[in-house]
Amino acid sequence: MKxxxxxxxxxxxxxxxxxxxxxxxxxxxxxGENGDEKYLIxxxxxxxxxxxxxxxxxxAEAAANELGNVEFKWVAPDxxxxxxxxxxINNAISAGADAILLAANGPDAVTSALxxxxxxxxKILYVDSPANFPAEQTLATDNKAAGKTAGEELIAxxxxxxxxxxxxxxxxxxxSTDSTNNRIAGFLEAFEGTGYTVLEPQYRDGDPVRSQDxxxxxxxxxxxxxxxANEGSTxxxxxxxxxxxxxxxxxxxxxxxxxxxxxxDGTLLASMVQNPEVMGSEGIKSxxxxxxxxxxxxxxxDTGVTVTTKENAQ
Amino acid sequence: MGxxxxxxxxxxxxxxxxxxxxxxxxxxxxxxxxxxxNPVFFSQRNVNNLLRQxxxxxxxxxxxxxxxxxxxxxxxxxxxxxMSAMVSATLMSHNVAPIVAMLVALSGALxxxxxxxxxVVKGKLPPFIATLxxxxxxxxxxxxxxxxxxxxxxxxxxxxxxxxxxxxxxFGIYNTVVIAIVVWFIFNFVLRRTRIGRYIYxxxxxxxxxxxxxxxxxxxxxxxxVVSALCASLVGFIQVGSAGMGAMDAGNGxxxxxxxxxxxxxxxxxxxxxxxxxTVIGAAIWAVLENGLQFAGAPIAxxxxxxxxxxxxxxxxxxxxxxxxxxxxxxN
Numbered sequence: 001m002k003x004x005x006x007x008x009x010x011x012x013x014x015x016x017x018x019x020x021x022x023x024x025x026x027x028x029x030x031x032g033e034n035g036d037e038k039y040l041i042x043x044x045x046x047x048x049x050x051x052x053x054x055x056x057x058x059x060a061e062a063a064a065n066e067l068g069n070v071e072f073k074w075v076a077p078d079x080x081x082x083x084x085x086x087x088x089i090n091n092a093i094s095a096g097a098d099a100i101l102l103a104a105n106g107p108d109a110v111t112s113a114l115x116x117x118x119x120x121x122x123k124i125l126y127v128d129s130p131a132n133f134p135a136e137q138t139l140a141t142d143n144k145a146a147g148k149t150a151g152e153e154l155i156a157x158x159x160x161x162x163x164x165x166x167x168x169x170x171x172x173x174x175x176s177t178d179s180t181n182n183r184i185a186g187f188l189e190a191f192e193g194t195g196y197t198v199l200e201p202q203y204r205d206g207d208p209v210r211s212q213d214x215x216x217x218x219x220x221x222x223x224x225x226x227x228x229a230n231e232g233s234t235x236x237x238x239x240x241x242x243x244x245x246x247x248x249x250x251x252x253x254x255x256x257x258x259x260x261x262x263x264x265d266g267t268l269l270a271s272m273v274q275n276p277e278v279m280g281s282e283g284i285k286s287x288x289x290x291x292x293x294x295x296x297x298x299x300x301x302d303t304g305v306t307v308t309t310k311e312n313a314q
Numbered sequence: 315m316g317x318x319x320x321x322x323x324x325x326x327x328x329x330x331x332x333x334x335x336x337x338x339x340x341x342x343x344x345x346x347x348x349x350x351x352n353p354v355f356f357s358q359r360n361v362n363n364l365l366r367q368x369x370x371x372x373x374x375x376x377x378x379x380x381x382x383x384x385x386x387x388x389x390x391x392x393x394x395x396x397m398s399a400m401v402s403a404t405l406m407s408h409n410v411a412p413i414v415a416m417l418v419a420l421s422g423a424l425x426x427x428x429x430x431x432x433x434v435v436k437g438k439l440p441p442f443i444a445t446l447x448x449x450x451x452x453x454x455x456x457x458x459x460x461x462x463x464x465x466x467x468x469x470x471x472x473x474x475x476x477x478x479x480x481x482x483x484x485f486g487i488y489n490t491v492v493i494a495i496v497v498w499f500i501f502n503f504v505l506r507r508t509r510i511g512r513y514i515y516x517x518x519x520x521x522x523x524x525x526x527x528x529x530x531x532x533x534x535x536x537x538x539x540v541v542s543a544l545c546a547s548l549v550g551f552i553q554v555g556s557a558g559m560g561a562m563d564a565g566n567g568x569x570x571x572x573x574x575x576x577x578x579x580x581x582x583x584x585x586x587x588x589x590x591x592x593t594v595i596g597a598a599i600w601a602v603l604e605n606g607l608q609f610a611g612a613p614i615a616x617x618x619x620x621x622x623x624x625x626x627x628x629x630x631x632x633x634x635x636x637x638x639x640x641x642x643x644x645x646n
Binding site: 047049079175199200201202203205206207208209212213214216217218220221222232235236239243256257258261 | 352354357360363367461464466467556558559564566567608609613
């Protein structure tokens with residue numbers, strides 16, 4: 001038995017050495033022979049499947065083609081995974097990237113990989129989701145501002161209908177998600193000083209079915225307006241209203257096939273849709289600016305939301 | 315007269331009835347309190363909705379109670395819900411007939427149930443581990459079946475499916491509730507009045523003694539896990555019916571709702587004890603709290619804290635009461 005453990009240890013050490021050897025070899029790959037003309041910019045997203053990332057990459061690619069002096073590459077893990085995203089960053093470093101646009105999977109996991117990238121002189125910009133590491137710029141949706149827009153849309157529609165008071169219900173994911181909390185904070189801000197009462201938000205983990213139950217309860221209690229703070233919550237809100245053929249006005253967040261249907265048949269008034277293409281295209285433009293030695297005007301670039309309704313749903 | 319006395323005696327001597335009575339009182343107090351806080355709570359409309367909100371918790375509670383009574387646990391319930399939902403919704407969104415989609419999803423779910431029972435008895439895996447494994451596998455299947463996306467709408471051709479599982483009514487009661495009631499009656503009968511029901515209790519009380527007295531532990535355990543998977547699969551269909559789509563996260567965490575409903579209702583996690591009547595009360599308490607606290611305007615944290623307290627107190631009460639009766643009977 002003892003012998004076996006010794007053998008195992010030896011094997012482990014040998015394989016570790018081999019791995020380390022490979023790693024340092026990889027790091028020595030020649031980099032950036034054409035530093036002044038064509039910039040090599042990497043986009044690293046959380047995965048490659050989500051339509052959101054596909055759109056982000058399309059925006060970036062369009063900007064890269066437009067500028068002409070950019071070689072653009074999109075890489076991402078097959079599934080959301082911290083370790084795989086770190087690998088992707090390391091690969092970009094060894095490929096000699098000039099800049100990285102990163103949608104960080106988590107705020108902390110990638111920081112040491114980013115440190116390494118920065119030490120190599122690579123410029124880092126965040127798109128969609130920042131990490132806890134200083135970067136040139138963050139291009140993302142300002143969730144608070146977007147939530148406020150949602151609130152304003154709802155107030156405008158209610159006022160147009162002649163409803164100036166009553167209860168408003170909110171369905172959200174869970175109390176520990178920053179993005180949805182900020183959306184709710186903005187939404188509440190829009191309702192300050194109005195005659196409406198916003199009820200305690202209901203958290204159903206973005207599960208469309210449980211969100212529907214909660215929305216149903218709100219309808220029973222006689223709310224005049226509803227807000228879904230993410231995709232699943234919005235689908236739940238829409239399904240509850242459709243099931244009861246209710247006249248209650250509702251706004252939501254995000255976009256999917258199901259939300260599109262609910263917008264088109266008039267169940268939902270509007271949904272706040274993020275602009276990943278803008279994140280991509282503006283991200284590339286900002287990166288090139290920095291690489292040329294120019295300074296950026298803002299540290300945080302709000303890519304805004306598109307208020308999507310029956311008229312512009314596609 | 316003697317008949318009534320006899321039946322009261324029989325009810326009092328049913329193992330586990332004590333906790334059922336205690337939590338029923340708790341439920342009644344809760345109902346009264348909520349209707350005072352907000353009269354809408356007892357409106358016809360909310361009662362209908364509330365019953366429909368209880369139904370899925372009751373269904374998975376029945377399955378989990380079966381498993382718990384044999385002294386095992388099923389952690390795969392939530393994922394089986396997700397898998398059934400995603401498999402059936404994916405097929406329906408590609409224009410497969412709902413009945414075919416259901417059968418495919420159901421056979422997948424039942425296979426997971428079979429695997430659970432087989433691994434626990436033949437593989438001698440601790441049920442916690444075996445079902446943790448199948449939980450992860452089933453969730454993975456739920457994610458991969460539509461290429462890591464939630465499904466699109468299941469379409470017009472599945473309107474009947476949606477009516478059957480969620481939106482339709484039978485005798486003025488939502489079909490979801492009717493399904494739960496029918497399933498409850500069947501499995502309550504099986505548990506209380508059939509041989510296999512007796513075996514389920516016996517295995518939970520003492521698995522070795524059961525084996526030695528000739529009970530087929532493997533087939534009985536497989537049956538309870540298959541029942542649990544069947545119930546979970548039905549909840550998956552209800553969810554697809556309600557949302558009109560399949561969500562990869564569907565049913566996430568539901569296995570613990572099922573444990574809570576069973577345990578609050580007096581089902582012992584150590585096995586050998588529990589009544590499906592109790593599971594009804596446990597499921598009702600869970601759903602009434604979620605519904606009632608929303609009407610009362612309380613933050614979600616309150617629900618979580620209250621549920622936690624109820625789980626602990628209801629089981630603690632039972633333990634204390636049982637210790638007393640045991641002492642009393644020893645004295646006698």
